[in-house]
Amino acid sequence: MLRLLISSLLFVSCTYAQDSCTTTSNGYYYDLNSLQAKTDYEVKTEGRTYKLNVCRGLASEFWNPVGVDRPEDMGAKFVGEHGDFSTGQKNSTLVVEDNNPILIYSGGSPCPGASNLKASTAVRFICDTTVSTGAPVFVAQLPPDPQSACAFVFEWRTNVACSTRASGFFGRVMVVLLTFVVVIFLAYFVTGTLYRRYVLQFRGVEQFPTVAPAGLFKACQEAYSQARDRVPERWSSGLPIPSINSWSDHARSGFRRVPQEEEGLVGNSRYSLEDDEEAIPNDPPLVDPSSIQASGEGRRDPGMDNNGVIRL
Numbered sequence: 001m002l003r004l005l006i007s008s009l010l011f012v013s014c015t016y017a018q019d020s021c022t023t024t025s026n027g028y029y030y031d032l033n034s035l036q037a038k039t040d041y042e043v044k045t046e047g048r049t050y051k052l053n054v055c056r057g058l059a060s061e062f063w064n065p066v067g068v069d070r071p072e073d074m075g076a077k078f079v080g081e082h083g084d085f086s087t088g089q090k091n092s093t094l095v096v097e098d099n100n101p102i103l104i105y106s107g108g109s110p111c112p113g114a115s116n117l118k119a120s121t122a123v124r125f126i127c128d129t130t131v132s133t134g135a136p137v138f139v140a141q142l143p144p145d146p147q148s149a150c151a152f153v154f155e156w157r158t159n160v161a162c163s164t165r166a167s168g169f170f171g172r173v174m175v176v177l178l179t180f181v182v183v184i185f186l187a188y189f190v191t192g193t194l195y196r197r198y199v200l201q202f203r204g205v206e207q208f209p210t211v212a213p214a215g216l217f218k219a220c221q222e223a224y225s226q227a228r229d230r231v232p233e234r235w236s237s238g239l240p241i242p243s244i245n246s247w248s249d250h251a252r253s254g255f256r257r258v259p260q261e262e263e264g265l266v267g268n269s270r271y272s273l274e275d276d277e278e279a280i281p282n283d284p285p286l287v288d289p290s291s292i293q294a295s296g297e298g299r300r301d302p303g304m305d306n307n308g309v310i311r312l
Helices: 002-017 169-198 213-230 233-237 258-268 273-279 289-295
Strands: 022-025 028-031 041-045 048-052 074-079 084-089 095-097 100-105 114-118 120-127 136-142 151-158
Antiparallel strands (some): 100 120, 136 151
């Protein structure tokens, strides 16, 4: 259970920390995930048609990509004379500048005339509440000559680029805890269903595990009672524990069942206190000396006078 708890927390923390296409800047939160599309966005200019996507690779098929090791990871491209020219690989890390999120695609095809350089693309997203998704617009290329251009700039007005207030630490903790609860519930439901179906041979609705609120409350109550019986109040409060000789009801207040146990031990013992009292013989009654003297009159020894003195 402890391993599952640690693994779940690590998984949730890593997932939260590596959330793609999101970032926080100056207390504001940006999220461009809704701009991911199953069909690539197209930007047409004189003599060229650019294709790009957001926070994922291109969805369209590629044709003879130029100098690209992983064409499936292309984030932007245009069709050249000899094949697809990658203007940058996909990227999901946002950079915020002047309250505008920016995506930079780098590592594209080798630049014309400079094979040691790779083509790149920068897309600046501008918050505009008057439009919904919007569309990218070509802004510039460097160098300006289309035949040697290797860096490309686009702007994209959309309401998706508008920031929101970032959730604080409490909100993040709640997200982690909620995700952990969901993971634990799913694990319990799946394992419980498999056990009840294949071990207990239940079918239909009975194969699904259920937790009754009354049963859960009763289990918690019994656990609390057992813990209270095992741990005295003085131990939990840090007070000094009295000696055995001075044991009293107050000293054993943390043990609720001790009086009943003592009564059972004393009452069921073979040698109880009542038996001990019966076993002790009664002391003989005291005898009055005058009665002894009275009873002894008329029975004097020979040579003894009336005063009890023996005369020789």
